[in-house]
Amino acid sequence: MPEQAHDLVIRARRAITPEGERAIAVAVRDGRITAITDYDTPPAAARTVEVAADEVLLPGLVDSHVHVNDPGRSEWEGFATATRAAAAGGVTTIIDMPLNSIPPTTTVDGLEAKRAVARGNVLIDVGFWGGAVPENSGPATTKELRALHEQGVYGFKSFLSPSGVDEFGHLSPEEFRVAAEAIGEFGGVLIVHAEDPRVLDAAPPAYGRDYASFLASRPDEAEHAAIRLVIDTARATGTRCHILHLSSATALPMIRAAREEGVPLTVETCPHYLTIAAEEVPEGATQFKCCPPIRGSANRDQLWEALREGVIDCIVSDHSPSTVDLKNLDTGDFGTAWGGISGVQVGFSTVWTEASARGFPLAEVVEWMARRPAEIAGVDGKGGLVVGNDADFAVVAPDEVVRLDVAELHHRNPISAYDGRQVRGVVRATWLRGELVDPAEPKGRLLSRG
Structure with missing residues (x-):
């Protein structure tokens, strides 16, 4: 893999960014967001994941x-x-x-x-x-x-x-x-x-x-x-x-x-x-x-x-x-x-x-x-699809009931x-620092201010 390539790219036709909803490709290296490009021009990466058409990528x-x-x-x-x-x-x-x-x-x-x-x-x-x-x-x-x-x-x-x-x-x-x-x-x-x-x-x-x-x-x-x-x-x-x-x-x-x-x-x-x-x-x-x-x-x-x-x-x-x-x-x-x-x-x-x-x-x-x-x-480094932030994502199906x-x-x-309440919006996947959260592998970190 070329040195400049990313570990992961996630492509989403719908994503919520600080500029609003748009189609993007998010690149990740070493657990952080390293680039955000247009959906149609993703960076090179060792792995590419496509968000489904009925899903939205959130921070x-x-x-x-x-x-x-x-x-x-x-x-x-x-x-x-x-x-x-x-x-x-x-x-x-x-x-x-x-x-x-x-x-x-x-x-x-x-x-x-x-x-x-x-x-x-x-x-x-x-x-x-x-x-x-x-x-x-x-x-x-x-x-x-x-x-x-x-x-x-x-x-x-x-x-x-x-x-x-x-x-x-x-x-x-x-x-x-x-x-x-x-x-x-x-x-x-x-x-x-x-x-x-x-x-x-x-x-x-x-x-x-x-x-x-x-x-x-x-x-x-x-x-x-x-x-x-x-x-x-x-x-x-x-x-x-x-x-x-x-x-x-x-x-x-x-x-x-x-x-x-x-x-x-x-x-x-x-x-x-x-x-x-x-x-x-x-x-x-x-x-x-x-x-x-x-x-x-x-x-x-x-x-x-x-x-x-x-x-x-x-x-x-x-x-x-x-x-x-x-x-x-x-x-x-x-x-x-x-x-x-x-x-x-x-x-x-x-x-x-x-x-x-x-x-x-x-x-x-x-x-x-x-x-x-x-x-x-x-x-720090949380809450937005922003270059430099941790590669933490939620993939949601906003219309699924x-x-x-x-x-x-x-x-x-x-x-x-x-209990028993009908809701709209289902979380289908959660990513922490560029990895899917696996209930069998606790990889969360303990954070400190600053």
Whole structure:
């Protein structure tokens, strides 16, 4: 083979590039994209792959909000199963949340424990968020945040209300300000579960099988009050803050105003908020419970408009699994069931189904689910068909329709809010650094910021 030849060329009549959809040939050498040419003039390569006529070549998707839970709660989820599910959904990079593992990723030792169990067990690339908790967010304890930053975490997850697990405490407004100031000193980002505990405490508690009871227990104002605090803190400190899993569309005006003002703020939402409405949740169907909650159909419409306007930046799964028993399916009690939705495998299909019905092009979905998550998290070389990026691809059949079956999903525990849902768009192949992902050969890498 001539020295200048490439290892691989993938030819696609339809591909989503930063310039939009077009016919291209993508050349790969040593796991990176080395050239992009017109479809009809491919470079020489040792191997050429042709994407089928009914398929589209996408960059590998990036999911920056995934709870793997390993070590400590590996019966909830593990790196092997989580990354297999992600790969089946066209995701080639995930960033793992610092809870619900034991220990949490709030110290360098906790980060090393995560990396130890992940190493050699990941089918795709995995990075890690650190955690900002009371123990490392006091005036005398923030050195641990800097140490985690120096070890390559992508930023710091915080809760403004109880997280649901004792080992990952929530920050008071004062601790949140201290953490933001410390993180800003080294140019980090603070990502926030934004619900206010005082509003939650004042709301009626959830109980029984009626979803409306659970919805009333997590009112819009809980998000509003917490987001106000985040905006005020970002404005005062200059530290970039990122709102996780935005649920309440009525918070959008304050977010829009803050961004227009120049406050360093980014925002994500999730497939379940965009594709499911509160009116559709059956009685006792605790597989739909998550925090903040799925709200009504009018709220859903407003979230889509905010994506259209760019007020919401990206879509990520908030894959938050548990064992089946913690969902209390036998009683259907929304007050006692664990809150979390497992969606890393089905994010693309569910979002594309809804987006296409609303008139959004496939390129927009790729923007929200690949380029922008990579950019916001600071993951280099991911999220776009760009020369120099890793040769990570998803090959999808955007018009193929299937009915999702929880028994065919790869996350550890067979429970899903999407079971039985008909979706449009099937991921047929996922490539990592120029190689097809093989479930029998975990070749993913552990990533570090920078």
